[in-house]
Amino acid sequence: MREHMIVTDLGYGDAGKGTIIDWLCAREPIGAVVRFNGGGQAAHNVVLPDGRHHTFAQFGSGTLRGVPTHLSRFMVTDPLSLAREAAHLSELGVPDPFRLLTVDRDALLATPYHVAAGQARELARGDDRHGSCGMGVGETMAYALEHPELAPTVGDCEEPARLTRKLYALREALGVTGPPVEDCVAAYRAFAERVILVGSSFTTALLRRRPVIFEGAQGVLLDEWHGFHPYTTWSTTTFANALELLDGVPAVRLGVLRTYTPRHGPGPLVTEDAALTLPEAHNGNGPWQGPFRAGHFDAVAHRYALAVTGGADALALTHLDAPVSRMCVSYDIGELPVGAAGDLEGQARLTGRLSAARPRYADGIDDWPAAVAEALGVPVWLGSHGPTATDKVLLRGVTAPERV
Amino acid sequence: MGSGIWSTDVYSAAASYRAAKGSSAFAYSDGGARSAHPDLDPRGVTLRESRDSAEHPDSLAVAVLFDVTGSMGGVPRTLQAKLPDLLGLMLRKGYAADPQILFGAIGDATCDRAPLQVGQFESDNRMDEHLGKVLLEGGGGGQMSESYELAMYFMARHTSIDCFEKRGRRGYLFIIGDELPYPQVKRREVEKVVGDRLRRDIPTREIVAELTRVYDVYYILPAGASYAGDGRVLAAWRELLGQNVLELDDLDAVCETIALTVGLGEDAIDLREGLDDLDELGSTAGTAVGRALAKLDRGTLVVADGLDLGGDSGVTRL
Numbered sequence: 001m002r003e004h005m006i007v008t009d010l011g012y013g014d015a016g017k018g019t020i021i022d023w024l025c026a027r028e029p030i031g032a033v034v035r036f037n038g039g040g041q042a043a044h045n046v047v048l049p050d051g052r053h054h055t056f057a058q059f060g061s062g063t064l065r066g067v068p069t070h071l072s073r074f075m076v077t078d079p080l081s082l083a084r085e086a087a088h089l090s091e092l093g094v095p096d097p098f099r100l101l102t103v104d105r106d107a108l109l110a111t112p113y114h115v116a117a118g119q120a121r122e123l124a125r126g127d128d129r130h131g132s133c134g135m136g137v138g139e140t141m142a143y144a145l146e147h148p149e150l151a152p153t154v155g156d157c158e159e160p161a162r163l164t165r166k167l168y169a170l171r172e173a174l175g176v177t178g179p180p181v182e183d184c185v186a187a188y189r190a191f192a193e194r195v196i197l198v199g200s201s202f203t204t205a206l207l208r209r210r211p212v213i214f215e216g217a218q219g220v221l222l223d224e225w226h227g228f229h230p231y232t233t234w235s236t237t238t239f240a241n242a243l244e245l246l247d248g249v250p251a252v253r254l255g256v257l258r259t260y261t262p263r264h265g266p267g268p269l270v271t272e273d274a275a276l277t278l279p280e281a282h283n284g285n286g287p288w289q290g291p292f293r294a295g296h297f298d299a300v301a302h303r304y305a306l307a308v309t310g311g312a313d314a315l316a317l318t319h320l321d322a323p324v325s326r327m328c329v330s331y332d333i334g335e336l337p338v339g340a341a342g343d344l345e346g347q348a349r350l351t352g353r354l355s356a357a358r359p360r361y362a363d364g365i366d367d368w369p370a371a372v373a374e375a376l377g378v379p380v381w382l383g384s385h386g387p388t389a390t391d392k393v394l395l396r397g398v399t400a401p402e403r404v
Numbered sequence: 405m406g407s408g409i410w411s412t413d414v415y416s417a418a419a420s421y422r423a424a425k426g427s428s429a430f431a432y433s434d435g436g437a438r439s440a441h442p443d444l445d446p447r448g449v450t451l452r453e454s455r456d457s458a459e460h461p462d463s464l465a466v467a468v469l470f471d472v473t474g475s476m477g478g479v480p481r482t483l484q485a486k487l488p489d490l491l492g493l494m495l496r497k498g499y500a501a502d503p504q505i506l507f508g509a510i511g512d513a514t515c516d517r518a519p520l521q522v523g524q525f526e527s528d529n530r531m532d533e534h535l536g537k538v539l540l541e542g543g544g545g546g547q548m549s550e551s552y553e554l555a556m557y558f559m560a561r562h563t564s565i566d567c568f569e570k571r572g573r574r575g576y577l578f579i580i581g582d583e584l585p586y587p588q589v590k591r592r593e594v595e596k597v598v599g600d601r602l603r604r605d606i607p608t609r610e611i612v613a614e615l616t617r618v619y620d621v622y623y624i625l626p627a628g629a630s631y632a633g634d635g636r637v638l639a640a641w642r643e644l645l646g647q648n649v650l651e652l653d654d655l656d657a658v659c660e661t662i663a664l665t666v667g668l669g670e671d672a673i674d675l676r677e678g679l680d681d682l683d684e685l686g687s688t689a690g691t692a693v694g695r696a697l698a699k700l701d702r703g704t705l706v707v708a709d710g711l712d713l714g715g716d717s718g719v720t721r722l
Contacts, residue, residue, distance in 0.1 A: 031683065036523060055409050081411060083417035083421055095492045183415065
């Protein structure tokens with residue numbers, strides 16, 4: 001692979017971006033994995049052939065292959081959970097994980113205060129929960145939109161006085177308790193002394209050296225503007241942020257999908273089928289997100305995802321080993337219209353229509369790559385029939401995807 | 405996606421970053437020690453050995469001795485924090501199959517309490533412990549000379565390395581400092597510091613010739629030291645070591661510089677490949693390392709410069 005690549009989930013998340021990125025990193029020299037959305041709430045599972053397993057949250061999914069991670073300015077960074085994640089990577093035999101990490105100083109900082117406020121907000125919703133992960137990512141984004149000058153950034157970790165002022169203001173504004181500000185400042189200073197913080201030109205330099213993989217978090221159907229409001233995430237989950245970081249440098253857009261369509265927590269899942277009980281090694285029912293749900297492959301929803309993100313150059317299809325043979329090829333309400341970005345009322349109306357939509361199925365699917373390629377109009381380049389990199393196959397008849 | 409699997413506990417995170425930073429690396433010095441740690445005291449030491457073993461059949465000796473006197477400013481502390489990464493760096497890119505690393509520290513025998521400290525050749529993290537035991541002297545003589553010649557004497561006469569003795573491959577010795585050696589290895593100092601009785605003082609040029617039969621010796625002058633870039637220091641070392649005198653303008657790049665020098669010496673890489681390796685590892689040291697090592701790259705090197713040591717010196721290999 002000589003091209004940069006953006007890896008994004010075209011569903012509700014959980015399709016297997018982590019395992020695909022691990023495979024890409026095992027195959028060719030990769031300069032870095034760049035995270036371009038979300039934060040510490042990501043959970044990308046990678047299993048090595050020898051059985052070692054890590055759930056990647058902020059570190060990139062190429063870490064076990066020694067590939068460095070860059071957290072871009074779009075990433076909500078949580079140095080506290082990062083430390084615990086690094087400790088586990090060390091246990092797995094990654095020598096000095098912090099050495100593999102660079103963070104953009106402009107990235108927003110998620111703090112224990114955001115976490116406390118986010119959890120309180122979700123609890124107050126009672127039965128109307130949005131499926132937050134309880135990691136404070138949404139709160140961090142909301143606070144930054146409301147108080148652009150006051151939102152703590154990664155760069156502030158190098159400026160204890162400024163960081164202290166911002167954290168006091170933040171704690172007061174959110175009306176939460178949590179650990180003393182001084183203790184947080186001490187931890188963030190230690191973070192800034194240990195991890196290499198960089199400016200915005202770093203990405204440009206990265207792109208010149210070796211192929212870079214942009215690792216998306218969550219899925220396009222959860223996008224803050226194009227997802228099914230209000231069951232969305234405070235994050236741009238489409239290719240958009242990555243394309244902005246690329247700034248015109250070409251890249252392949254790879255969409256990842258399962259042979260069925262899962263979803264964590266509440267929100268529309270038109271093809272949901274309680275009878276569809278498939279083994280799920282790494283996705284439990286989260287204490288904040290709610291249950292893990294499964295539905296049949298929803299070609300309508302995935303076509304909508306492709307439309308809102310501007311299309312993809314190729315697909316990776318995971319869970320080819322799952323015993324599924326049913327695909328939703330259309331809804332009784334027709335295709336889903338793409339609304340204007342930012343029209344949340346329009347998106348909420350779409351959510352309402354989805355609750356009444358009835359899926360129409362095709363049964364007896366056995367050649368999944370061919371069926372998916374036909375249903376979505378995008379070639380399936382890579383297939384996965386198991387958890388490790390050795391379970392991936394490049395599909396015959398499909399050459400390396402062309403770049404944008 | 406979607407979980408909060410990694411804890412956000414502020415206290416364990418702070419401890420974790422501090423531990424990773426290796427602040428405990430300075431424990432011996434910061435604990436008020438005033439003399440060399442017994443493990444690093446060269447007095448009475450017969451030999452420091454780098455040996456092949458079943459686990460490490462192709463050992464390669466790599467020694468790093470750095471000046472810990474006051475003129476070096478904060479450099480020794482930076483080195484103490486950076487050098488533990490050296491082994492991993494060489495192994496990860498396969499520059500040497502079984503590197504064994506020895507760390508040591510150089511002071512001034514005319515006035516310091518610990519003019520020479522030398523650890524053991526180790527193939528694992530025990531070398532970190534040796535680094536942690538280095539006494540950061542902070543003194544120094546103020547005459548622009550330190551006892552480098554004494555350190556070179558010890559390395560020439562008190563080490564035994566299988567890579568050379570069994571396979572005829574020289575080990576590597578890196579001296580990191582910012583001043584001149586004294587012109588003679590003084591018999592009085594050798595007796596006091598190492599314990600050997602010599603009949604006469606040994607001219608420094610002679611001990612360099614002896615040493616360079618067994619080791620490829622490099623002198624690294626880092627930025628941030630008092631005499632960094634000083635023409636006299638550079639000229640004097642170039643007279644002794646020829647092109648093996650490296651100016652390093654980013655001290656953070658010291659591990660990378662050493663690792664790539666070994667990689668070049670072992671013909672494992674050329675400079676371009678080495679710099680690509682650094683990129684791949686996410687190191688930002690490439691520019692500084694590239695500048696420091698440009699003259700060592702066999703791809704571009706035609707003639708050694710400033711070499712004036714006669715046929716008995718190992719430096720001519722380059």
